[in-house]
Amino acid sequence: MFLHKIDEELSLKLLELKDSERVFEITNQSREYLREWLPWLDDTTKLEDTKGFINMSLKGFAENKSVNTVIMYKGQIVGVAGYNQINWSNKTAYIGYWLEEEYQGNGIMTRVARALTDYAFNELKLDKVEIKVAVENKKSRGIPERLGFVNEGCIRQAEWVYDHYVDHIVYGMLAEDWNK
Template identity: 65%
Template sequence: MFVHNIDEEVSLKLVERSDAERIFELTDRSRSGLREWLPWLDFTITIDDTKNFIAHALGDFALGKSLNCAIVYKGKLVGIAGFNEINQAKKTAYIGYWLDENYQGKGIMTRVAAALTDYALTEQGLNKVEIRAAIGNEKSRAIPKRLGYIEEGTIRQGEWLYDHLVDSVVYGMLQSEWASSDRK
């Protein structure tokens, strides 16, 4: 199983079927806040939906297409982060993340995104990592900015959120930029 220790407080582990109850609990508890920016909340209404997500994530991981991890903070699962997609042909990975509202503001997600970036660009030999966030999602957009990602542009009406389209800002980090950065 994939486990990546980030520091003494935070680690990532591949999602497992046994995580379904906790992931669903976090999703349900943070539903209103997450729903503002993530398009899948209305499709995650039972624990079986979470179990299906985990099964799909594990299948894609086995094929090398993605890596969805549980964020573990001080021994407790507190969110999800990973590569929504890994495109080996383009040598690019796309980071996605969400964190239970009770654990926001502790620097957890910045540490997680840095570790994922480093893993992709140094250990996996990819050339680029992208993070995309809705233009109004300032908390999510702050993470790639803190890590020195370059704002590459805006995808107009790039994502459907329940009843409206939102613009998405694309941030990118190249392997050569990460290697020379002091943010690792």
């Protein structure tokens, strides 16, 4: 079991099947809001879809390839964040995240991304953390920017989101820069 306490209000807990109803509920509550940037919402229309994602996440965790967690804010699940992929050969983790709409603007995701970055470097002993964000997603881009990540460039047409491509900015942080 993975449980990482960030502060008195916030912690990250490994996704478990018992979380499926709440994760599906907050997905539904924020569906229109999240749909602007996340391409998987049309494939998550029933509880079984969320359970499938959780089972895939647990398999990735067991194989040491990813770590997907629920964001616990004041004891309540409010989003999902983690390492979508860990590339052990290159010692790189790729962070992904989303947050229920009503919890936006409270600094939650910046604290989560800081904790995941710190954990990647100081516990997992990785060398690099990357966060990829749609160019037009200003709120999400603010997170790596506030944390001092370097804008390493733009990947054109990086992702198909329902009916159009979006470009991604790749933000990177190296262990040597983080721990200065």
